Amino acid sequence: MEKKDITIVGKLGEDYNRPYVCKECGGIMIFKGVGEYECEECRYLAYDDYGKARNYIEKNPGATSGEISEKTGVSQKAIRQMLRESRLEIASDSKTFMKCGICGANIRHGTLCEKCAVSYHRNVEEQERAKRALAGYGMDFKKRDDGAMHFIKAEQNK
Known part of the structure; x- marks a missing residue:
């Protein structure tokens, strides 16, 4: 090979x-x-x-x-x-540190200090919950212009 x-x-x-x-x-x-x-x-x-x-x-x-x-x-x-x-x-x-991307605190790994990481993830979770609360069941349902119910006629199933 x-x-x-x-x-x-x-x-x-x-x-x-x-x-x-x-x-x-x-x-x-x-x-x-x-x-x-x-x-x-x-x-x-x-x-x-x-x-x-x-x-x-x-x-x-x-x-x-x-x-x-x-x-x-x-x-x-x-x-x-x-x-x-x-x-x-x-x-x-x-004595060497990296800096937190939000508050500038000294950190040893990652991009955020523990406090900012918790705050950041809570904020993301809250935003996701807010999105889901607005997206209820049937939000995308489109009404017919004539107001009629949506039924399939028996002869269409044959």
Whole structure:
């Protein structure tokens, strides 16, 4: 089987370099979990960007994004995206923080602090409830101009 370089773009347009084809034998890589992939032919293990970053952090707690990027080859842009997606978290003893997208508070992962996230989701839920309250049963029913009932005549069913 011919070896191919295949790259799929992640959900937010970010390239996480998922291995689809085995570098060793050209077999198909099967997802095993937590960024790990195994070749179904030769059992070679490979990692996507998340798996590489996560493994490095587990072995080197408190590593900076620059260090992770340098040692694993994962771009700092991809690391920032993983922080925004809450796939990674800034260490609790770090003086580095990200900012909440609403109030500007310091956060360690995601895009919103806990307080703003709760408020935001409550607002979305209230808007959905308001939409559903207006969309009652039969709202799309169209009346006939002559006011007659809508019945099917017996001869139409034959």
